[in-house]
Amino acid sequence: MTTASTFDSTLSSLGITNAATANKAVASSASSQTLNQADFLTLMTAQLKNQDPFNPVDNTQMIAQMAQFSSVAGIAQMNTTLTGIATKLGATSTSDAMAYVGKTVLTAGSTAYARASGGVNGKIELAGDATNVDVTIADASGNVLKTLSLGQQAKGTVSYDWDGTTDTGTTAAGPFTITVGARNGGSTVAATGLVWAPVESVALSATGDPTLNVTGIGSVKLADVRSVG
Incomplete structure (x- = not known):
């Protein structure tokens, strides 16, 4: 009892012709071919009005139909509620994003800032196995300060x-430009450099989703943050 055809067949068994449904059958869309609560009540009322007084509708059957419809309606309402809850839990509000301000985040980028103790650390995401991975650290002018070979x-x-000590033995302050490279034999392996950088502020994008303004990197989506420090 979930489609318009069921509604029509039930009316037909009661001797009622649903001309409106017949006229609208071609024009109606698939989304309208469902029996809602109002239709059910209309159907039940018509059934009671047109029942044979010498052979009335079985109360047990009617109650079972009402219970079945009530269960279906309840499940549909519960699904709608759960979908709304899931959407809310999956979304990130502006207030949630504000918690990032003043913290450092690990995200894809090439500009890194020195730690309080000096030097920098970071990560590299390799798309495949590599026989050699290199990290080149340069100053703001592009002068190479240190090259790390990770093998x-x-x-x-x-x-x-990196402890901040250059190849000449001096200590560099930063900010630094980080370049990563990876090879597997004679082939280049895709490598993404991840750096730690401070979050300055939060902004709302055109879609309404909050983004982080990260020093030296720019706008960063929350989904692109690998870690928070």
Whole structure:
């Protein structure tokens, strides 16, 4: 008892012709071919009005039909409620994003800032196995300060740490430009550099989703944040 055809057949068994349904059958869309609560009540009222007084509708059957419809309606309402809850839980509000302000986040980028103790650390996401992975650290003018060779690494995330000491033995302050590269034999392996950078503020994008304004990187979606420090 969930389609218009069921509604029509039931009316037909009562000797009632549903001309309106017949006229609208071609024009109606698939989304309208369902029996809602109002239709059910109309059907039940028509059934009671046209029942044979010598052979009335079985109360047990009618109650079973009402219970079945009530269950279906309840399940539909529950699904709608759960969908709304899931959407709310999956969404990130502006107030949630504001919690990032003043913290540092690990995200894709090439500009890194020195830690309080000096130097920087970061990570590299490798798309495949590599026989050699290099991290080149340069100053704001592009002068190379240090090159770290991480050697052979497996596909996945690789960490690196630099104490801030340059090849000449001096200590650099930053900010730094980080360049990563990976090769597997003679082939280049796709590598994404992840750096730690402070969050300055939060902004709302054109779609209404909050984004982070990260120093040295710019606008970063919350989904692109790998870690929070």
